[in-house]
Amino acid sequence: MGYENIRVEKRGKVGWITLDRPKALNALNAALINELGTALDGFDADERIGCIVITGSEKAFAAGADIKEMQPHNFSSAYQKDLITPFDRVSQNRKPIIAAVAGYALGGGCELAMLCDFIIAADTAKFGQPEITLGVIPGAGGTQRLTRFVGKSKAMEMVLTGRMMDAEEAERSGLVSRIVAADDLLEEALKAAEKIAEFSLPVVMMAKESVDRAYETTLSEGVRFERRVFQAMFALEDQKEGMTAFIEKRSPQFDNK
Numbered sequence: 001m002g003y004e005n006i007r008v009e010k011r012g013k014v015g016w017i018t019l020d021r022p023k024a025l026n027a028l029n030a031a032l033i034n035e036l037g038t039a040l041d042g043f044d045a046d047e048r049i050g051c052i053v054i055t056g057s058e059k060a061f062a063a064g065a066d067i068k069e070m071q072p073h074n075f076s077s078a079y080q081k082d083l084i085t086p087f088d089r090v091s092q093n094r095k096p097i098i099a100a101v102a103g104y105a106l107g108g109g110c111e112l113a114m115l116c117d118f119i120i121a122a123d124t125a126k127f128g129q130p131e132i133t134l135g136v137i138p139g140a141g142g143t144q145r146l147t148r149f150v151g152k153s154k155a156m157e158m159v160l161t162g163r164m165m166d167a168e169e170a171e172r173s174g175l176v177s178r179i180v181a182a183d184d185l186l187e188e189a190l191k192a193a194e195k196i197a198e199f200s201l202p203v204v205m206m207a208k209e210s211v212d213r214a215y216e217t218t219l220s221e222g223v224r225f226e227r228r229v230f231q232a233m234f235a236l237e238d239q240k241e242g243m244t245a246f247i248e249k250r251s252p253q254f255d256n257k
């Protein structure tokens with residue numbers, strides 16, 4: 001499929017998607033979100049792919065939903081056209097997705113990064129939910145996910161004032177997993193993705209599902225879920241291979257079975 005707003009590439013078992021609307025700082029219009037969803041679905045279905053990276057440009061991961069596209073909407077059209085649901089295709093993907101963020105990740109851009117499984121930030125990254133300055137609130141999960149990442153006080157301040165957070169504050173607050181030099185961002189994200197993609201894919205997918213449970217259920221339910229999944233792992237050939245390889249002092253050859 002030909003894409004107009006993103007670039008889709010592969011390196012070994014890693015698929016990566018570059019948001020590519022430079023003139024609008026990767027503002028997330030409907031076409032871009034739709035293309036992103038299609039590319040993600042393609043990687044999800046491709047059994048050769050074990051991990052996915054989403055990145056933007058040096059200046060902007062994404063400066064938010066496309067304000068020019070949103071501005072004419074009324075309640076009826078916003079509701080019926082369902083501006084937000086297409087973002088769900090990111091969190092519905094069953095393979096790990098790393099957000100590699102340089103420059104602005106604002107509004108829907110910050111929300112897109114938070115929909116990924118973890119965020120690696122360049123030292124130039126700036127995160128924010130400035131929707132209040134536009135007369136709206138975040139709509140793609142910002143009030144909920146930012147609060148879970150950084151806690152109520154900081155999330156409330158950011159949502160109510162529109163203040164941006166730099167990369168260091170984002171790392172200190174638990175929003176990003178680590179900071180790297182801007183020049184190294186893509187390579188570092190691809191290396192992390194390649195490491196993940198070397199492991200057993202069903203195990204990686206179940207690890208992702210289990211960590212996600214921590215955000216969606218009680219501790220006791222989450223622990224119970226993890227225990228069942230852990231026990232189920234012993235039905236996998238990859239469990240035998242992983243543990244046998246350790247005992248035999250060799251590298252495991254996982255077969256995704």
Ligand SMILES: CC(C)=CC(=O)SCCNC(=O)CCNC(=O)[C@H](O)C(C)(C)COP(=O)(O)OP(=O)(O)OC[C@H]1O[C@@H](n2cnc3c(N)ncnc32)[C@H](O)[C@@H]1OP(=O)(O)O
Binds near residue numbers: 064
């Ligand atoms: C998901 C939901 C529900 C909501 C949202 O996401 S609402 C959007 C939240 N985001 C924002 O409010 C950020 C808007 N952008 C900015 O504040 C600034 O562009 C900036 C601080 C990120 C960068 O400022 P800078 O002066 O460096 O660059 P600009 O001249 O302002 O922008 C360049 C170019 O990009 C267009 N642009 C930027 N952001 C958006 C956007 N979110 N939607 C549409 N277009 C955007 C900007 O208009 C300019 O293009 P033109 O020169 O053609 O106007």
